[in-house]
Amino acid sequence: MNRPVVRDLTLLIVRIVLGVVFVARGYTHWFVTGIGATAGEFARWGIPQPKLSAYLASGTELIAGALLVIGLLTTLVASALALLIALATYFVHLGNGFFVADGGIEYPLVLFVSLLMIVVFGAGRASLDEVLNRA
Template sequence: MPQLVRDSVLLVARVVLGVILVAHGLQKVDQGVSATAEGFGAMGIPLPEAVAVLTMAVELGGGALLILGLLTPIAGLLAAVILAGAIVFAHLGNGIFAADGGWELAAGLGVGALVLAVVGPGRFSLDQLLVRRR
């Protein structure tokens, strides 16, 4: 695979995944911590208020970091962990399909985040820019 194609695909993947995470974070912020925590508690998530705040931070901050390609391994890993929790607590019992509340969307996003954490952001990223400056 030519390097330009690889880096372009990583850029598109980062931006799309990051935008989806930020959008979901904004939904939770719009609902508020209390309402989000209440929903998390109803799903059996332990420490729902703390997890609500953490989830909002990872979705908003981690999503923004992925878009920028900054601290990509950390942002990708944190997003994957949050999405794994979403699968276990909210989606696993609903089958595969997202239309039925299933796990396919969370799994796809989580695996994408994990791949970015392992492979890296590509050349068109702030991570790469900072490495080149050193």
Template sequence: MNHPKRVVGFVGPIYDALQGASYPLMRMVTGLFLLPHGAQKLFGLFGGDISKTAGFFAKVGIEPALPLAYVTGTVEFFGGLFLVLGLFTRIAAAGVAIMMAVAILSVHLANGYFWTSGGYEYPLMWALLALAIFIHGGGRFSLDRVIGYEF
């Protein structure tokens, strides 16, 4: 690959050595950041509670609130776990992207762009990361690669 001339040339070998780790890092961090949200909902960790999520869903008109709170927690926890492992990567990423699209359309869009106002900035970032992971698949350092199948 023909790289543009690097302004700080001595870092080139470092960039080249770490380039292959950039995608697995993105995939794994995306999963790791989703996991605690699912753990809050499903297991009551980190001050969470499925009934709080269901109450919020009902308040904003997402029904049936309790089953959809469980679906959301499952996508966040198990989808996040699968992204970390690179197992069923495309399925997990699709689930996350769809969940975030629903969150944007049903909750955040009306609040404008900025996350500080409850807007769609943050869930859009997660949706786009999930979409990129869906397109790319598990990649080199994934269990999908180890088992030899991508779904």
């Protein structure tokens, strides 16, 4: 099926869903649990520089997630989020098996592959990237 409309609609849906997931996670880290609690979790997981890492990860999730939703700098932010997920998989999920119920790699793997799809195929025509490229 080589239909540009279907491809662009699919990319839009994937971008919006991923963006909302990351905005929700970043928002939770900043405003619900707080950066201090997030840094504490990061320290328990053995993540280097837990406070700095908490700020970087939470800020990246919040800002990059919002940029994904609107489709601005899409390939760049999807790459950054894919790197963030790869690091989270290594530091947090890898030793817990496969299934999400055990804290395994199932969920981060789905996020990583979805972000990789955005990196490879771009934002699609329903994005600010496309609007700015036409100007």
